[in-house]
Amino acid sequence: MALTAVLRLPARALLRPWALLRGVALGRTEAAAGIRNGARRFGSQHVLVEPAAAAGVAVMKLRNPPVNSLSLELLTELVISLEKLENDKVFRGVILTSDCPSVFSSGLDLRELCGRNPARYAEFWKAVQEMWLRFYLSNLVLVAAINGACPAGGCLLSLTCDYRVLADNPKYLMGLNETLLGIVAPFWFKDSIMNTIGHRATEQALQLGSLLPPAEALQVGMVDQVVPEDQLLSTALSVMAKWLAVPDHARQLTKSMIRQATADRLLKQRDADIQNFVSFISKDAIQKSLQTYLEKLKQKKG
Numbered sequence: 001m002a003l004t005a006v007l008r009l010p011a012r013a014l015l016r017p018w019a020l021l022r023g024v025a026l027g028r029t030e031a032a033a034g035i036r037n038g039a040r041r042f043g044s045q046h047v048l049v050e051p052a053a054a055a056g057v058a059v060m061k062l063r064n065p066p067v068n069s070l071s072l073e074l075l076t077e078l079v080i081s082l083e084k085l086e087n088d089k090v091f092r093g094v095i096l097t098s099d100c101p102s103v104f105s106s107g108l109d110l111r112e113l114c115g116r117n118p119a120r121y122a123e124f125w126k127a128v129q130e131m132w133l134r135f136y137l138s139n140l141v142l143v144a145a146i147n148g149a150c151p152a153g154g155c156l157l158s159l160t161c162d163y164r165v166l167a168d169n170p171k172y173l174m175g176l177n178e179t180l181l182g183i184v185a186p187f188w189f190k191d192s193i194m195n196t197i198g199h200r201a202t203e204q205a206l207q208l209g210s211l212l213p214p215a216e217a218l219q220v221g222m223v224d225q226v227v228p229e230d231q232l233l234s235t236a237l238s239v240m241a242k243w244l245a246v247p248d249h250a251r252q253l254t255k256s257m258i259r260q261a262t263a264d265r266l267l268k269q270r271d272a273d274i275q276n277f278v279s280f281i282s283k284d285a286i287q288k289s290l291q292t293y294l295e296k297l298k299q300k301k302g
């Protein structure tokens with residue numbers, strides 16, 4: 001089944017994502033390993049999910065080398081993986097991290113934003129919306145263990161989590177840098193960061209497209225904790241234990257009370273938001289700006 005077809009499936013059809021994962025992207029080796037070890041472990045091409053040492057906790061790893069750019073495929077697999085965990089009564093919390101060295105996620109895949117046709121842009125943007133809505137409103141406790149650079153869409157993904165722990169490395173810059181690419185973060189990106197760091201800090205961070213090193217990200221409240229890299233996972237697990245000590249139903253209703261209004265702003269105008277995106281991204285000037293940025297990235301090495 002094509003990934004595009006999966007995206008078009010009604011939510012009901014995703015209630016049994018085991019089957020979809022098997023049909024779409026489950027690596028045979030991993031499936032076999034999962035059965036052999038008797039572990040509740042599953043994987044898709046770009047997302048690896050395994051149980052953590054703590055009961056009820058899964059570790060979800062992004063693995064889209066080299067830089068975990070958020071392609072249509074990765075976004076789709078993230079949503080399916082989360083839904084599978086939500087439907088499995090065993091899991092109450094997820095630690096979201098990266099399987100790629102030194103990068104949590106480089107943000108939206110720039111190749112999805114350049115040179116595509118309007119239908120593909122629309123399909124991609126719908127998947128970005130879906131990822132944000134599902135992660136932002138998840139009933140599970142989500143803790144981001146940020147083990148690498150975290151720009152733009154990568155930062156957005158981390159902002160959907162309930163708590164962010166960042167590894168202390170000066171190269172691990174974090175923020176919504178869209179303006180530096182000549183593009184504009186949509187209102188729900190802005191809402192996500194404003195709900196996290198406040199109005200004034202957002203005015204600066206978003207207009208300047210700031211990518212902050214760990215100490216500054218902590219100071220502004222973009223992350224909740226900065227720890228040495230070798231303590232990242234253990235810290236995330238300790239944080240998770242604290243959150244899981246709270247009865248689920250009370251925590252979930254509280255989370256929903258705080259977040260639903262923000263999500264509703266997008267839910268009420270999803271189609272208009274897609275149209276805005278398609279028309280904005282299709283402009284010649286925006287395409288030129290993105291192409292130039294992508295070229296600069298590629299030339300950086302040389």
Ligand SMILES: CCCCC/C=C\C/C=C\CCC/C=C/C(=O)SCCNC(=O)CCNC(=O)[C@H](O)C(C)(C)COP(=O)(O)OP(=O)(O)OC[C@H]1O[C@@H](n2cnc3c(N)ncnc32)[C@H](O)[C@@H]1OP(=O)(O)O
Nearest residue numbers: 069106107108109110149151152153184276277280297298
């Ligand atoms: C009022 C009007 C409002 C209208 C608004 C309407 C709609 C809104 C419109 C648009 C909104 C779009 C929102 C966009 C969000 C995004 O997320 S855009 C992506 C932004 N990302 C970045 O700027 C990060 C770029 N990457 C980096 O800075 C670095 O790669 C790094 C992540 C720090 C990692 O560095 P390093 O380890 O040194 O790796 P390299 O730079 O060498 O990269 C390796 C290869 O990966 C390619 N690459 C990097 N990032 C991306 C990416 N995001 N997408 C695709 N490809 C990427 C890079 O080019 C290298 O490729 P080659 O090996 O050279 O082929």
